[in-house]
Every structure is written in structure tokens, then in C-alpha cells.
Amino acid sequence: MEVLNMSSQINYATLTKDYILTGPNYVDWRRNIKLLLTAEGLIYVIEDEKPSLPDTMEGEEKAAYELFRQNNSKAKLLVLNSIDNTIKDSIKNLSFAKDMLEELKKLYEKQNRHAHILHSTKMTSWISIIDHVMKLHNLFQELEAIGTSFKLNYKTDVILYSLPQEICGSFICNYNMNKIFVEFPELGNMLQEVEAAHKL
Template identity: 35%
Template sequence: MASFNPLARILEDNKLSGPNYVDWKRNLTIVLRAAKVYYVLTTVAPKVPDDNATNEEKGKYNKWLEDDDMAKCYILASMTNVLQHQHQGLPTATDMMANIKEMFGEQNRTARFITMKSLVSTKMVEGTPVREHMLKMMGFLNELDVLGAFFDAESQIDIILASLPQPFDTFVLNYNMNKLEVTLSELLNMLQSAEDLLKRNRKSAFVVEGNVPKAPKSKGKGNKKKGMGSKKHTPKVVKNKGGFKKKKSQGNDGCFHCGKTGHWKRNCRSYLESLKKGKPSEGIQGN
């Protein structure tokens, strides 16, 4: 009886009244599992053994009857008096739960939909501890199990792996390639180890990147000297103001108009004829 009192206290504090159906079912499931009689709700009742049945078959049947009676007691003890009178005549615990679900199942359906939506929409935020995310996802899965939504072990793992952020892509790839099969608790430990490795890799990358020497900034393009620069120095060409080139004379007595020797400009026929015609001289100025 010592082990019964704590369980009875849970049921006493959470009696089924109608609107609290979802919470009541959750607490009842905890109690039935703690008492190791929850299996009578999930397994088919054994057949009544005949006269030719073995002692082992008779023992299994009697054990199931005892556990089913225990489960019915827990269920009835967790109800209000009115609900107790409505269910105490039902033959098995499974029949009781089916009738209760028919009465308050709409709440169960709504709660299951909300929990399912939360499960599939929850994504781990990069940088948050993976342990917190895993416990949150496991809580959703347990809630759905209580509400009657069944996921096999492989599907539960797939849902959790799909909710992980990009840094865990390598972990997910290795998990699927190696075709691992683990429990949720084992997956939690594996993800924590992967998280520690990611943190060490990020820290190492930061240290290496911080020690890379920076290249000196150049103050200009090339080391050109001031003054000459890259352009060639071109001397200026000085032109005569008259706009013509000087013709080299062939002596001191050469004509500066026509360039011929033997006379000066003032005696040059060509020069004199140009003066008569009023044309400016095109020869070399001088003489």
C-alpha cells in the first residue's frame, strides 16, 4: 500500500470532471505506467483458457485479469462520483476508456491537433542548446502518445532530425548513411557530443583566423619618384614667330631672301619685284 499512496494522491488532485479530460488522461497514464498495468489498455485481452490449457496459459490469463481490475480501480478513483456510477459496471478498463473518450473525445482531438502542429513546426534555433530542443520535442511526442497519436521509433527520430539547423547537416547525413537505430535518450547524448564538436571547431577556426598576419597597406601605386615620373621628358620645340623655317645660308654674303650667293637681300631681284607688286617678303629676314 505504500506504493499506492503517491499514485492515489496524483489521481485525487486531478479527478476527471469533463473540461479537464486531456490533463486527466495524461496523469492517469503516468499512474497506470508506474503501476505497470498500462499494457491492459494497449493489448488484446487473452482468451479464456479451456480445460486443456497449460498452467502457464492459465497464469497469464489470471495475471491479466488482476492487472485489468487494478487499472479499473485507478480509473474509477480518478473520477467524480457521477462519472463513477456511469462506468463502474463496464467489464474492462478498455471499455471504460472508450466510453470516456466518446464523452469527452472532442477535447482530445483538439489537443492532439494543437500538439501535432507544435511538433512539426518547431525548429531548433541555431545557437540554442540542443538538449533543450530535444527535451521539448520529446515532450511533444509523449503528449501525442497520451492523446492517442502513434509514431514508431524511426518516425520519431526522423521528426527530430528534420528539426535541426544547418550546422547539424553532417551529423544527420552520417546518421542516415550508417543506418543507425537508437532511442531518443541515446540520440540526445549523440547530439550533445556533436554540439560540443561543433563548438570546438568554431573556436579553432576563430583562433586561426585571428592569427593571420595582415598585409601592409600600400600608400600608392608603385614607388615612383617625384619629378620625372613614368612619363618621358620631352623638350619644348620653339618655333619662330614668323612661322617659317630658316634656310641655312652658304656664306656670309648670301642673300637672306632667296638664299643664293653673290648678292645681298637689298640687291635681290626677286625681293625687289615683290616690293613692286606689293607682296610681303617670304624670304629670310635680315640683310
């Protein structure tokens, strides 16, 4: 098949370098790694059922099993070489390339759920500002624990966006205009002062 002959024309080092999995680029990475496996004739390793060890290691069953084992090893190398070192530890001990991709899928589906929660979380009237800030802080920590990194200004924007405008609108405007950047504890203290002033 023509697709299987593509491997001789592809610079895998360049392709894997351009599509290293870092976390946020998971969707693009998965599409690219499947293209690489297809070009190398290894896509069946992650799409078909894993073969069981044959009762007798001879004949066609043995040959098919050995071929799968060799191709699975090649597929694992392609996957591992296209993943950032900080992510490899979560899958490097898995025996099959198919299991590696399934594990990464579960990991980043979980991240997407957490990200959705982050952006949809708004402060409610029965919770204090400091408790709300800590709630979002804990959500960020959960995401960072599974490999996602955030810049301070992004985390600050998410928190400020989640606050009620009638209480914090002026503070948010001044904060952004003056380009203030502070860590969570100090931001929490500043917002507590805003909340206390609003209650006077």
C-alpha cells in the first residue's frame, strides 16, 4: 500500500520535534502521532485488539505474535519520543502503545473537565472572597499536578473574571490598568479589603 511506503520519505525526528506533547496541545499531538504510526504501518498496533500469547510458539500464530511484539516496541518508541519528559513518567512503564495512548486520553480528558470547571466557576453570594480564591487556587493545583502549567497572569485573570462586578468591578479595572501582578496570598488579602469596604 502507498501509505506504508511513506515512511522512507518522512523525517521523523523533525516531525516529533515539532509536535512534542506538552499538555495543552494534546489534540494536535494525538492527530500527528496517529499519522506517524499510519505512515510507518503501525496504526493497527493501537487500533486492533492486543493478541494473546499463543499456546504453542510455532507456526503462523507465533509469527503473528512476534510481528505484533516488534511493531508494538516501535510504536512505543515513537510515542515516547514525541512526549515531553515531564509527561513520560505517567506512561513509560506500560507494555503496550495502545495502553499508552488510552492513558494519555484519560489524563487530558480529565484536564479538560477541570478547565471547564475553572472557567465556569463564579463566586456565589454565600461564600467569602478568600474562600472563593482558595477554591480556584486548589483547582489550579489539581491541574498542575497532572501536568498543566499556568502563568500567573492567566490564573489572576480567571479569578478576577469569576468575581461579582458589583463588589469588585472598580478594583478589577484599577488592577488591570496599573498592570499589578501579585501572588495568590497577596491577591486574596487585597480582595478581602475590597469585600470589607463593600460591607461598610
